[in-house]
Amino acid sequence: MPELPEVETIKSELLPHIIGRRFTGVIVYDAKPVRQPSVEEFRRKLVGQKITSLERRGKYLIFHLSSGDVLVTHLKMSGALLLNPKQTDRHARVIFHLDNGSQLVFTDRRRLGAVWLLENEQAVTGKLGPEPLTPKFTAETLAKRLQSHQAPIKAVLLDQAFLAGIGNMYADETLFAARIHPLRKANSLSPQEIRNLHKAIVDILRSAIDSKGASVDTYKRPDGQLGTAHFNFCVAHRGGKPCPVCGTAIQRLAIRNRGSCFCPNCQNP
DNA sequence: CTTGGGACCTGGCTGC
DNA sequence: TGCAGCCAGGTCCCAA
Numbered sequence: 001m002p003e004l005p006e007v008e009t010i011k012s013e014l015l016p017h018i019i020g021r022r023f024t025g026v027i028v029y030d031a032k033p034v035r036q037p038s039v040e041e042f043r044r045k046l047v048g049q050k051i052t053s054l055e056r057r058g059k060y061l062i063f064h065l066s067s068g069d070v071l072v073t074h075l076k077m078s079g080a081l082l083l084n085p086k087q088t089d090r091h092a093r094v095i096f097h098l099d100n101g102s103q104l105v106f107t108d109r110r111r112l113g114a115v116w117l118l119e120n121e122q123a124v125t126g127k128l129g130p131e132p133l134t135p136k137f138t139a140e141t142l143a144k145r146l147q148s149h150q151a152p153i154k155a156v157l158l159d160q161a162f163l164a165g166i167g168n169m170y171a172d173e174t175l176f177a178a179r180i181h182p183l184r185k186a187n188s189l190s191p192q193e194i195r196n197l198h199k200a201i202v203d204i205l206r207s208a209i210d211s212k213g214a215s216v217d218t219y220k221r222p223d224g225q226l227g228t229a230h231f232n233f234c235v236a237h238r239g240g241k242p243c244p245v246c247g248t249a250i251q252r253l254a255i256r257n258r259g260s261c262f263c264p265n266c267q268n269p
Numbered sequence: 270c271t272t273g274g275g276a277c278c279t280g281g282c283t284g285c
Numbered sequence: 286t287g288c289a290g291c292c293a294g295g296t297c298c299c300a301a
Contacts, residue, residue, distance in 0.1 A: 001294065032278095059295075076295050078279080091279095110278045112295070151272060160296075168294060217293080256273065258294060276298085283291080 002075040003059060004132070004165030005208035005229060006219050010081055011056045013212075013222050017083055017102065018063075022050045025097035033093050033108060036116045045069065045117055046096075057125045058164030072116040072124050073106065079113030081106055083222040109218060128164040132201050137163075139198035146186045146194065153189065153197075154182035155256045166201070169214060169236035172261050174200045176235045181267040182253075182260045207232065235261040
């Protein structure tokens with residue numbers, strides 16, 4: 001599942017291969033992911049445009065084009081952007097042909113992913129919360145934003161309008177690193193716990209980026225390689241297995257219909 | 270405003 | 286071995 005570290009990895013590995021390239025053709029095998037505009041307009045407007053820059057916002061990728069328009073992608077659960085894959089599988093949804101002969105393949109097994117071609121990205125990314133890996137995201141910022149939430153901290157961390165880019169696995173890892181129980185009410189955290197949580201968010205995300213993301217499910221980098229961040233996971237996707245710190249069995253429960261793994265000993269309620 | 274539940278979607282897994 | 290049904294989770298939509 002591509003979360004911030006996975007999307008950041010895709011961005012940085014795609015970047016050198018696509019900057020300055022021009023779209024020469026766009027083949028839509030599945031219209032479902034093309035959210036805006038119509039498939040016909042999507043193709044017509046895209047062909048001929050040059051990619052001038054590529055940025056990540058939360059879990060979105062934003063391709064800036066020479067026309068001023070932006071191509072925005074979200075990979076959701078099972079999406080990937082593959083560069084010149086050896087074989088195009090049956091899950092290829094859109095193929096972008098570039099002027100150097102390369103193919104950029106948007107593939108997505110579960111068909112939840114989406115692409116937009118827009119005048120600007122605000123309609124899609126406008127409601128996102130702060131970027132956790134920018135200097136503006138401080139423990140003080142976090143503390144202030146937590147005050148207005150009494151939902152479980154795990155649910156709040158998953159809210160993209162609260163903080164952009166964290167998904168289920170990194171929320172679990174972050175709370176474990178900060179020793180905070182996922183059901184704690186967000187506005188009940190002490191100043192020290194908030195400082196710990198802030199540090200955990202930054203550390204966990206940075207280290208996952210260093211490991212090129214986590215390949216627990218279908219996540220692949222543009223060249224088809226896997227990431228290794230999941231080898232460092234302490235609790236995420238480890239329900240029933242021993243806690244690496246104390247050996248207690250990792251517990252699993254549903255919060256907001258999402259599986260949450262935590263150590264009942266290290267993360268006290 | 271916040272909160273929580275259902276829907277979307279497909280393939281891997283479970284259990285009969 | 287076959288197959289129905291469950292489950293995974295990012296985000297949108299809706300109701301309270």
